[in-house]
Amino acid sequence: MPRSDTAHPRPVWYFSEYAPVGIDLGSKAAVAAYDRNQGTDPQADDTLLDRLGVSDGTQLVDLACGTGSLAVQAARRGAVAHGVDVSEEMLAFAKARADRFGVAPQWHHAGFLDYTHQGPLADAVTTKSALHQLPDFWKQQALLNAAGMLRPGGSFYLWDVSPAGTGVSRGEPDRAATDDRDVVVGGCGCRHGVSLRRSSVSPAGDLGEGAVEGGRQ
Incomplete structure:
Protein backbone atom coordinates (compact mmCIF):
# COMPACT_ATOMS: atom_id res chain seq x y z
CA MET A 1 0.00 0.00 0.00
CA PRO A 2 1.31 3.53 -0.77
CA ARG A 3 2.60 5.76 1.99
CA SER A 4 0.15 8.50 2.90
CA ASP A 5 2.86 11.17 2.65
CA GLU A 17 7.38 9.97 10.78
CA TYR A 18 8.75 7.41 8.33
CA ALA A 19 12.47 8.09 8.76
CA PRO A 20 13.09 5.91 11.87
CA VAL A 21 11.38 2.83 10.42
CA GLY A 22 14.42 1.51 8.52
CA ILE A 23 16.46 1.49 11.71
CA ASP A 24 14.03 0.21 14.29
CA LEU A 25 11.18 -1.70 12.68
CA GLY A 26 11.98 -1.99 9.00
CA SER A 27 12.78 -5.71 8.85
CA LYS A 28 10.75 -8.86 9.37
CA ALA A 29 13.12 -10.03 12.10
CA ALA A 30 12.77 -6.76 14.03
CA VAL A 31 8.98 -6.84 13.78
CA ALA A 32 8.81 -10.50 14.88
CA ALA A 33 11.03 -9.67 17.88
CA TYR A 34 8.81 -6.70 18.73
CA ASP A 35 5.71 -8.87 18.63
CA ARG A 36 7.28 -11.52 20.85
CA ASN A 37 8.38 -8.94 23.39
CA GLN A 38 5.45 -6.56 23.58
CA GLY A 39 3.14 -6.74 20.62
CA THR A 40 0.60 -9.40 21.57
CA ASP A 41 -1.59 -9.68 24.65
CA PRO A 42 -5.17 -10.65 23.73
CA GLN A 43 -6.28 -10.56 27.37
CA ALA A 44 -5.05 -6.99 27.78
CA GLY A 53 -17.26 -0.38 25.01
CA VAL A 54 -16.09 -1.82 21.69
CA SER A 55 -18.59 -4.27 20.23
CA VAL A 61 -9.00 3.60 14.80
CA ASP A 62 -5.72 2.32 16.28
CA LEU A 63 -2.92 4.79 15.52
CA ALA A 64 0.59 3.31 15.43
CA CYS A 65 -1.09 -0.10 15.53
CA GLY A 66 2.16 -2.07 15.40
CA THR A 67 1.58 -5.75 14.74
CA GLY A 68 -2.16 -5.26 14.86
CA SER A 69 -3.14 -7.15 17.99
CA LEU A 70 -5.73 -4.62 19.20
CA ALA A 71 -7.26 -3.99 15.78
CA VAL A 72 -7.57 -7.71 15.11
CA GLN A 73 -9.13 -8.36 18.51
CA ALA A 74 -11.61 -5.54 17.89
CA ALA A 75 -12.50 -6.96 14.47
CA ARG A 76 -13.13 -10.35 16.06
CA ARG A 77 -15.86 -8.62 18.09
CA GLY A 78 -17.43 -7.28 14.91
CA ALA A 79 -15.97 -3.79 15.16
CA VAL A 80 -15.01 -1.84 12.04
CA ALA A 81 -11.32 -1.57 12.88
CA HIS A 82 -8.67 0.58 11.22
CA GLY A 83 -4.99 -0.06 11.91
CA VAL A 84 -2.58 2.77 11.06
CA ASP A 85 1.22 2.47 11.05
CA VAL A 86 4.28 3.94 9.33
CA SER A 87 6.00 0.54 9.05
CA GLU A 88 5.14 -1.64 6.06
CA GLU A 89 6.61 -4.66 7.86
CA MET A 90 4.37 -4.03 10.86
CA LEU A 91 1.32 -3.82 8.64
CA ALA A 92 2.28 -7.00 6.77
CA PHE A 93 2.58 -8.81 10.11
CA ALA A 94 -0.76 -7.37 11.24
CA LYS A 95 -2.51 -8.46 8.05
CA ALA A 96 -1.13 -11.99 8.41
CA ARG A 97 -2.47 -12.08 11.97
CA ALA A 98 -5.89 -10.93 10.79
CA ASP A 99 -5.91 -13.57 8.05
CA ARG A 100 -5.24 -16.29 10.63
CA THR A 116 -6.79 11.01 6.89
CA HIS A 117 -9.75 9.04 8.17
CA GLN A 118 -12.40 8.23 5.59
CA GLY A 119 -15.93 7.12 6.31
CA PRO A 120 -17.93 7.46 9.54
CA LEU A 121 -16.32 9.24 12.47
CA ALA A 122 -14.71 6.88 14.96
CA ASP A 123 -16.31 5.83 18.24
CA ALA A 124 -12.84 5.29 19.68
CA VAL A 125 -9.29 6.24 18.74
CA THR A 126 -6.42 4.46 20.49
CA THR A 127 -2.65 4.65 20.53
CA LYS A 128 -0.06 2.87 22.64
CA SER A 129 3.70 3.30 23.12
CA ALA A 130 4.19 5.62 20.16
CA LEU A 131 3.26 9.26 20.69
CA HIS A 132 6.50 9.94 22.59
CA GLN A 133 8.41 9.46 19.33
CA LEU A 134 7.10 12.79 18.03
CA PRO A 135 8.70 16.12 19.00
CA ASP A 136 6.49 18.08 21.39
CA PHE A 137 5.14 20.50 18.76
CA TRP A 138 4.04 17.60 16.56
CA LYS A 139 2.43 15.76 19.48
CA GLN A 140 -0.09 18.59 19.62
CA GLN A 141 -0.82 18.22 15.91
CA ALA A 142 -1.21 14.45 16.34
CA LEU A 143 -3.73 14.92 19.16
CA LEU A 144 -5.72 17.44 17.13
CA ASN A 145 -5.77 15.00 14.22
CA ALA A 146 -7.02 12.24 16.53
CA ALA A 147 -9.74 14.50 17.91
CA GLY A 148 -10.84 15.39 14.40
CA MET A 149 -11.63 11.79 13.51
CA VAL A 161 5.75 6.89 28.68
CA SER A 162 6.92 10.36 29.60
CA PRO A 163 10.01 11.87 31.24
CA ALA A 164 10.09 12.46 34.98
CA GLY A 165 8.17 15.45 36.24
CA THR A 166 5.86 15.86 33.26
CA GLY A 167 2.53 15.06 34.86
CA VAL A 168 -0.70 14.97 32.92
CA SER A 169 -2.04 17.82 35.02
CA ARG A 170 -0.46 20.39 37.29
CA GLY A 171 0.32 19.34 40.82
CA GLU A 172 1.37 15.79 40.06
CA PRO A 173 4.60 14.81 41.84
CA ASP A 174 7.78 14.00 39.99
CA ARG A 175 8.01 10.35 39.01
CA ALA A 176 10.70 7.93 37.91
CA ALA A 177 12.75 8.39 34.73
CA THR A 178 9.90 7.01 32.67
CA ASP A 179 6.28 6.82 33.69
CA ASP A 180 3.57 4.64 32.16
CA ARG A 181 0.60 6.75 31.21
CA ASP A 182 -2.89 5.41 30.69
CA VAL A 183 -5.52 7.98 29.79
CA VAL A 184 -9.04 7.68 28.42
CA VAL A 185 -10.67 10.89 27.32
CA GLY A 186 -14.43 10.68 26.99
CA GLY A 187 -16.56 13.13 25.09
CA CYS A 188 -13.85 14.00 22.60
CA GLY A 189 -14.56 14.96 19.02
CA CYS A 190 -16.95 17.75 19.87
CA ARG A 191 -16.77 21.51 20.27
CA HIS A 192 -16.21 21.25 24.02
CA GLY A 193 -12.88 20.74 25.72
CA VAL A 194 -12.11 17.61 27.72
CA SER A 195 -9.42 17.27 30.35
CA LEU A 196 -6.81 14.55 30.19
CA ARG A 197 -7.25 12.78 33.50
CA ARG A 198 -5.03 9.86 34.31
CA SER A 199 -6.78 6.47 34.26
CA SER A 200 -10.24 7.98 34.12
CA VAL A 201 -13.03 8.89 31.76
CA SER A 202 -13.90 12.59 31.86
CA PRO A 203 -17.13 14.13 30.53
CA ALA A 204 -17.41 16.53 27.64
CA GLY A 205 -17.36 20.16 28.66
CA ASP A 206 -14.77 19.69 31.43
CA LEU A 207 -12.03 21.95 30.11
CA GLY A 208 -8.80 21.59 32.07
CA GLU A 209 -5.07 21.00 31.83
CA GLY A 210 -4.06 19.11 28.71
CA ALA A 211 -7.40 19.87 27.10
CA VAL A 212 -8.23 18.62 23.61
CA GLU A 213 -10.80 20.31 21.43
CA GLY A 214 -11.80 18.70 18.19
CA GLY A 215 -14.27 17.10 15.91
CA ARG A 216 -14.93 18.04 12.34
CA GLN A 217 -16.24 21.56 12.29
Whole structure:
Protein backbone atom coordinates (compact mmCIF):
# COMPACT_ATOMS: atom_id res chain seq x y z
CA MET A 1 0.00 0.00 0.00
CA PRO A 2 1.31 3.53 -0.77
CA ARG A 3 2.60 5.76 1.99
CA SER A 4 0.15 8.50 2.90
CA ASP A 5 2.86 11.17 2.65
CA THR A 6 3.53 10.26 -1.00
CA ALA A 7 -0.16 10.36 -1.91
CA HIS A 8 -0.50 13.72 -0.13
CA PRO A 9 2.93 15.46 -0.29
CA ARG A 10 3.93 17.65 2.66
CA PRO A 11 6.16 20.75 2.82
CA VAL A 12 9.88 20.08 3.31
CA TRP A 13 9.72 21.38 6.89
CA TYR A 14 6.99 18.90 7.87
CA PHE A 15 8.14 16.26 10.36
CA SER A 16 8.69 12.86 8.72
CA GLU A 17 7.38 9.97 10.78
CA TYR A 18 8.75 7.41 8.33
CA ALA A 19 12.47 8.09 8.76
CA PRO A 20 13.09 5.91 11.87
CA VAL A 21 11.38 2.83 10.42
CA GLY A 22 14.42 1.51 8.52
CA ILE A 23 16.46 1.49 11.71
CA ASP A 24 14.03 0.21 14.29
CA LEU A 25 11.18 -1.70 12.68
CA GLY A 26 11.98 -1.99 9.00
CA SER A 27 12.78 -5.71 8.85
CA LYS A 28 10.75 -8.86 9.37
CA ALA A 29 13.12 -10.03 12.10
CA ALA A 30 12.77 -6.76 14.03
CA VAL A 31 8.98 -6.84 13.78
CA ALA A 32 8.81 -10.50 14.88
CA ALA A 33 11.03 -9.67 17.88
CA TYR A 34 8.81 -6.70 18.73
CA ASP A 35 5.71 -8.87 18.63
CA ARG A 36 7.28 -11.52 20.85
CA ASN A 37 8.38 -8.94 23.39
CA GLN A 38 5.45 -6.56 23.58
CA GLY A 39 3.14 -6.74 20.62
CA THR A 40 0.60 -9.40 21.57
CA ASP A 41 -1.59 -9.68 24.65
CA PRO A 42 -5.17 -10.65 23.73
CA GLN A 43 -6.28 -10.56 27.37
CA ALA A 44 -5.05 -6.99 27.78
CA ASP A 45 -6.60 -6.09 24.43
CA ASP A 46 -9.96 -7.46 25.55
CA THR A 47 -9.74 -5.57 28.85
CA LEU A 48 -9.16 -2.31 26.98
CA LEU A 49 -11.86 -3.01 24.40
CA ASP A 50 -14.32 -3.74 27.22
CA ARG A 51 -13.33 -0.48 28.88
CA LEU A 52 -13.98 1.43 25.66
CA GLY A 53 -17.26 -0.38 25.01
CA VAL A 54 -16.09 -1.82 21.69
CA SER A 55 -18.59 -4.27 20.23
CA ASP A 56 -20.27 -5.19 16.95
CA GLY A 57 -20.34 -2.18 14.64
CA THR A 58 -18.03 0.04 16.70
CA GLN A 59 -15.79 2.27 14.58
CA LEU A 60 -12.25 2.03 16.00
CA VAL A 61 -9.00 3.60 14.80
CA ASP A 62 -5.72 2.32 16.28
CA LEU A 63 -2.92 4.79 15.52
CA ALA A 64 0.59 3.31 15.43
CA CYS A 65 -1.09 -0.10 15.53
CA GLY A 66 2.16 -2.07 15.40
CA THR A 67 1.58 -5.75 14.74
CA GLY A 68 -2.16 -5.26 14.86
CA SER A 69 -3.14 -7.15 17.99
CA LEU A 70 -5.73 -4.62 19.20
CA ALA A 71 -7.26 -3.99 15.78
CA VAL A 72 -7.57 -7.71 15.11
CA GLN A 73 -9.13 -8.36 18.51
CA ALA A 74 -11.61 -5.54 17.89
CA ALA A 75 -12.50 -6.96 14.47
CA ARG A 76 -13.13 -10.35 16.06
CA ARG A 77 -15.86 -8.62 18.09
CA GLY A 78 -17.43 -7.28 14.91
CA ALA A 79 -15.97 -3.79 15.16
CA VAL A 80 -15.01 -1.84 12.04
CA ALA A 81 -11.32 -1.57 12.88
CA HIS A 82 -8.67 0.58 11.22
CA GLY A 83 -4.99 -0.06 11.91
CA VAL A 84 -2.58 2.77 11.06
CA ASP A 85 1.22 2.47 11.05
CA VAL A 86 4.28 3.94 9.33
CA SER A 87 6.00 0.54 9.05
CA GLU A 88 5.14 -1.64 6.06
CA GLU A 89 6.61 -4.66 7.86
CA MET A 90 4.37 -4.03 10.86
CA LEU A 91 1.32 -3.82 8.64
CA ALA A 92 2.28 -7.00 6.77
CA PHE A 93 2.58 -8.81 10.11
CA ALA A 94 -0.76 -7.37 11.24
CA LYS A 95 -2.51 -8.46 8.05
CA ALA A 96 -1.13 -11.99 8.41
CA ARG A 97 -2.47 -12.08 11.97
CA ALA A 98 -5.89 -10.93 10.79
CA ASP A 99 -5.91 -13.57 8.05
CA ARG A 100 -5.24 -16.29 10.63
CA PHE A 101 -8.32 -15.20 12.57
CA GLY A 102 -10.48 -14.75 9.51
CA VAL A 103 -11.09 -11.02 10.02
CA ALA A 104 -10.30 -8.04 7.82
CA PRO A 105 -9.49 -4.76 9.56
CA GLN A 106 -8.58 -1.94 7.21
CA TRP A 107 -4.83 -1.24 7.21
CA HIS A 108 -3.35 2.17 6.41
CA HIS A 109 0.30 2.98 5.72
CA ALA A 110 0.29 6.36 7.47
CA GLY A 111 1.29 8.15 10.65
CA PHE A 112 -0.21 10.33 13.36
CA LEU A 113 0.26 13.42 11.23
CA ASP A 114 -0.80 12.36 7.76
CA TYR A 115 -3.51 9.76 8.33
CA THR A 116 -6.79 11.01 6.89
CA HIS A 117 -9.75 9.04 8.17
CA GLN A 118 -12.40 8.23 5.59
CA GLY A 119 -15.93 7.12 6.31
CA PRO A 120 -17.93 7.46 9.54
CA LEU A 121 -16.32 9.24 12.47
CA ALA A 122 -14.71 6.88 14.96
CA ASP A 123 -16.31 5.83 18.24
CA ALA A 124 -12.84 5.29 19.68
CA VAL A 125 -9.29 6.24 18.74
CA THR A 126 -6.42 4.46 20.49
CA THR A 127 -2.65 4.65 20.53
CA LYS A 128 -0.06 2.87 22.64
CA SER A 129 3.70 3.30 23.12
CA ALA A 130 4.19 5.62 20.16
CA LEU A 131 3.26 9.26 20.69
CA HIS A 132 6.50 9.94 22.59
CA GLN A 133 8.41 9.46 19.33
CA LEU A 134 7.10 12.79 18.03
CA PRO A 135 8.70 16.12 19.00
CA ASP A 136 6.49 18.08 21.39
CA PHE A 137 5.14 20.50 18.76
CA TRP A 138 4.04 17.60 16.56
CA LYS A 139 2.43 15.76 19.48
CA GLN A 140 -0.09 18.59 19.62
CA GLN A 141 -0.82 18.22 15.91
CA ALA A 142 -1.21 14.45 16.34
CA LEU A 143 -3.73 14.92 19.16
CA LEU A 144 -5.72 17.44 17.13
CA ASN A 145 -5.77 15.00 14.22
CA ALA A 146 -7.02 12.24 16.53
CA ALA A 147 -9.74 14.50 17.91
CA GLY A 148 -10.84 15.39 14.40
CA MET A 149 -11.63 11.79 13.51
CA LEU A 150 -13.76 11.15 16.61
CA ARG A 151 -17.52 11.44 16.71
CA PRO A 152 -19.06 13.71 19.38
CA GLY A 153 -18.95 11.72 22.61
CA GLY A 154 -16.27 9.34 21.33
CA SER A 155 -13.27 8.22 23.39
CA PHE A 156 -9.54 8.72 22.90
CA TYR A 157 -7.22 6.23 24.63
CA LEU A 158 -3.53 6.98 25.15
CA TRP A 159 -0.90 4.76 26.77
CA ASP A 160 2.65 6.02 26.70
CA VAL A 161 5.75 6.89 28.68
CA SER A 162 6.92 10.36 29.60
CA PRO A 163 10.01 11.87 31.24
CA ALA A 164 10.09 12.46 34.98
CA GLY A 165 8.17 15.45 36.24
CA THR A 166 5.86 15.86 33.26
CA GLY A 167 2.53 15.06 34.86
CA VAL A 168 -0.70 14.97 32.92
CA SER A 169 -2.04 17.82 35.02
CA ARG A 170 -0.46 20.39 37.29
CA GLY A 171 0.32 19.34 40.82
CA GLU A 172 1.37 15.79 40.06
CA PRO A 173 4.60 14.81 41.84
CA ASP A 174 7.78 14.00 39.99
CA ARG A 175 8.01 10.35 39.01
CA ALA A 176 10.70 7.93 37.91
CA ALA A 177 12.75 8.39 34.73
CA THR A 178 9.90 7.01 32.67
CA ASP A 179 6.28 6.82 33.69
CA ASP A 180 3.57 4.64 32.16
CA ARG A 181 0.60 6.75 31.21
CA ASP A 182 -2.89 5.41 30.69
CA VAL A 183 -5.52 7.98 29.79
CA VAL A 184 -9.04 7.68 28.42
CA VAL A 185 -10.67 10.89 27.32
CA GLY A 186 -14.43 10.68 26.99
CA GLY A 187 -16.56 13.13 25.09
CA CYS A 188 -13.85 14.00 22.60
CA GLY A 189 -14.56 14.96 19.02
CA CYS A 190 -16.95 17.75 19.87
CA ARG A 191 -16.77 21.51 20.27
CA HIS A 192 -16.21 21.25 24.02
CA GLY A 193 -12.88 20.74 25.72
CA VAL A 194 -12.11 17.61 27.72
CA SER A 195 -9.42 17.27 30.35
CA LEU A 196 -6.81 14.55 30.19
CA ARG A 197 -7.25 12.78 33.50
CA ARG A 198 -5.03 9.86 34.31
CA SER A 199 -6.78 6.47 34.26
CA SER A 200 -10.24 7.98 34.12
CA VAL A 201 -13.03 8.89 31.76
CA SER A 202 -13.90 12.59 31.86
CA PRO A 203 -17.13 14.13 30.53
CA ALA A 204 -17.41 16.53 27.64
CA GLY A 205 -17.36 20.16 28.66
CA ASP A 206 -14.77 19.69 31.43
CA LEU A 207 -12.03 21.95 30.11
CA GLY A 208 -8.80 21.59 32.07
CA GLU A 209 -5.07 21.00 31.83
CA GLY A 210 -4.06 19.11 28.71
CA ALA A 211 -7.40 19.87 27.10
CA VAL A 212 -8.23 18.62 23.61
CA GLU A 213 -10.80 20.31 21.43
CA GLY A 214 -11.80 18.70 18.19
CA GLY A 215 -14.27 17.10 15.91
CA ARG A 216 -14.93 18.04 12.34
CA GLN A 217 -16.24 21.56 12.29
